[in-house]
Amino acid sequence: MLEYVMQIDFIDRPGLGYEIFECCEKNKVDKIAMEASPKSGMMIKFRCESAGQVQPLISDLKELPGIQSIRFRDQMPSEERAHELNTILNSVSEGIIAVDKDGAISHINEVACRIFLCSKEEAIGLGAERLFQPNPPILETLRTGKAYHLLERKIKRGSKIVHFLTSGEPVINAKGQIIGAVSTVKDFHQVREIISKVDRRHPLICFDDIVYQSVKMDRLVTTAKTVAKGTSTVLLRGESGTGKEMFAAAIHMESPRHRGPFIAINCAALPDNLLESELFGYEEGAFTGASKGGKKGLFEQANSGTLFLDEIGEISPQVQVRLLRVLQEGRIRRVGGSTEIPVDVRIIAATHRNLEEMTKRGSFREDLYYRLNVIPLRIPPLRERVDDIPLVAQQLIRKISGKLNKPEVRLSRESVALLMGQQWPGNVRQLENALERLLNLVDTPEIQPHHLQEWTDIVDIPLEGEAKPEVLNDFAGGTSKSFADSSSAEEPPSVTFHDRSPSPRLCLEIPLSAGDRLNWPPLKSIVAEVEKAVLQKVLESHLSSRQAGQILGVSNTTVLNKIHTYGIDR
CATH class of the missing domain: 3.30.70.260 (ACT domain)
Incomplete structure (x- = not known):
């Protein structure tokens, strides 16, 4: 028709x-x-x-x-009027939901759909209690005509928690009759970001912002929440890029000090004399260029709150002595001053360095180490919590898309598997950088493996789990003994990588000497050797990078990059 x-x-x-x-x-x-x-x-x-x-x-x-x-x-x-109305509703940054006199949803904009994880078609006609869940305030407004403002609510949608602020107003006709109500909804995380832009001292990150589903992270977060309720010094351990500052801020927000300031400083970013004056402040005339009247240090600014000392392993012996005094006595003395000032500050320190080894070498004071290491928390690297990678990646995509003012894209199942197979030596920071580069260069609603291989340093073989021999066999098709078995084997164990294509072209064997049985090379090095051998073999019969890319299922750009990376002589 x-x-x-x-x-x-x-x-x-x-x-x-x-x-x-x-x-x-x-x-x-x-x-x-x-x-x-x-x-x-x-x-x-x-x-x-x-x-x-x-x-x-x-x-x-x-x-x-x-x-x-x-x-x-x-x-x-x-x-036309309905289209104009929808355009207006979708142009605002808040979620907007209207209900009729019976409490059924008559209008909902795209922002509200994103917040409540639903489509417009699913929401229209639903009763307000179905979307907002039990006792929605908008029904009270519909009944009494009373407005409400910035009520905080948490509801569960499937397996996710929706945290939002909502306000509502009645819709009244010319006769004074209530014929509906309108509710505005703000995503709580968005509110935090806005506040954070106004006051950078308060990142306002809480444990709800940390996405995870692995057992390791669940145990860590549970422990951190318990630790947060006390006042003892916390030492966060973990590789670079694992999110130590995020955990520090979450501990602060969960603590009784959450109304006080949270101040962070990277101790490795400043020279010794400047770091000392930043931490402890200085009196007028303490040095050339000192501000008139002196300046409060970060310890004084963080009074009744939390001071986060990132990269604590980088501070000089002179600053170590002064920091030890503060931890022991709860007092500071400004640079160039003679008066001791009491401070009430909780210290959270963080490092990726091996402080135990540093104390043995004498580069880090042993007494300071024990003062800092009251409650140690180790944040696992990304490769040890592979199950979290899909959630972390999608959260980062949402964050980056907002920054770039682009629609949020999704990862295909194959792309997720590829991300989960990487080692990520730079952890979440490296993953975020890779995704930001990709979102700047690719304009597609779904990220496929060839996008990752062409525009990032992702290796072509998706891996699963940690670098264990049995797992290597799973993905590479090889055979080897476990560490326990290999210790009693007569011949040195080896890992064999087979080409799984219909017409096998390559079989690569990496022998392991007896001394290597308990000292495997890094998984990334093994994968790199396999990649290099595969490329060399293919390039023997296919001189063009484009032909080689077609054979291997990647772009010619990826082949050229790999040739350059591995120094393959063509």
Whole structure:
């Protein structure tokens, strides 16, 4: 069936509407809707089986007395108004939900759909309690006419927690009757980001912002929440890029000090003399260029709050001595000053260095180490919590898409498997950088493996789990003994990598000497050797990088990059 919208301009007279309808009946067109006004004339939306029915209808209508002109439009006026309304609703940064007098949802914009993890089609017509869940405040507004402002609510949608702030107003007609209500919704994480931009001292990150599903992270977060309730010094251990500052901020927000300041400083970013004056402050005239009246240090600024000392392993012996004194006595002395100032600050320190080894070498004070290491928490690297990578990656994509003002994309199942197979020596920071590079260069609703291989340093072989021999066999198709078995084997164990294609072209064996049984090379090195051998073998018979890329299922750019990386002589 074909649909048309026709505008008829006319001089009004009795019976004209009836005659127009008769013409429609005569030409067997089905009227869908009709709107009329003195200014815009009469609009009729109709459908018919063929375009051949339209011209006879127009001819009959033009014969009617009073008809001035007939033309076609794209939409009915009501449809145009609805489109304009939806455009306006979707242009704002808040979620907007309207309910009718019965409490059923009549309007919802795209922002609200994203917050509540639903589509517009799913939401329209639902009762408010189905979307907001039990006792929604908007129904109270509908009943009493009382507005509400910035109520904080948490609901569960599937396996996810939706945390938001909501305000509501009644819709009242000219007779003073309540005919509906409108609610605005703000995503709580978005509110935090806005506040954080205003006051950078308060990152306002809590444990709800840390996405995970692995057992290791679940245990760590549970422990950290318990630790947060105390006042003892915490030492966060972990590789670079694992999110130590995020954990420090979350501990602060979960602690009784959450209303106080959270101040972070990277101890490796400043030279010794500047770090000392930043931490402890200085008196007027303490050194050339000192501000008039002196300056409060970070310990004083963080009073009644938390001071996060990142990269604590990088501080000099001089600063170590002064920091030890603060931890022991709870007092500081400004640079160039003689007065001791009491401070009430909780210290959270972090490092990726081996402090135990540093104390043995004498580069880190043993007494300071024990003062800092009251409650040690180790944040596992990304490769030890592979199950978290899909959640972390999608959260990072959401964050980066917002920063780039782009629609959020999704990862294909194969891309997720590829990400989960990487070692990520730079951890979450490296993953974020790779995804940001990709989102800047790729304009597609779904990220496929070839996007990752072409625009990032992702290796072509998706791995699973940690670098264990049995896991290597799983993905590479090789055979080897476990460490326990290999210790009693007569011959040195080896890992064999086979080409799994229909026509095998390569078999690569990496022998392991007896001394290597308990000292495997890094998995990334093994994969790199396999990649290099595969490329060399393929390039023997396919000199073009484009041909080699077609054989290996990657782009010629990836092949050229790998040739350069591995120094392959062509």
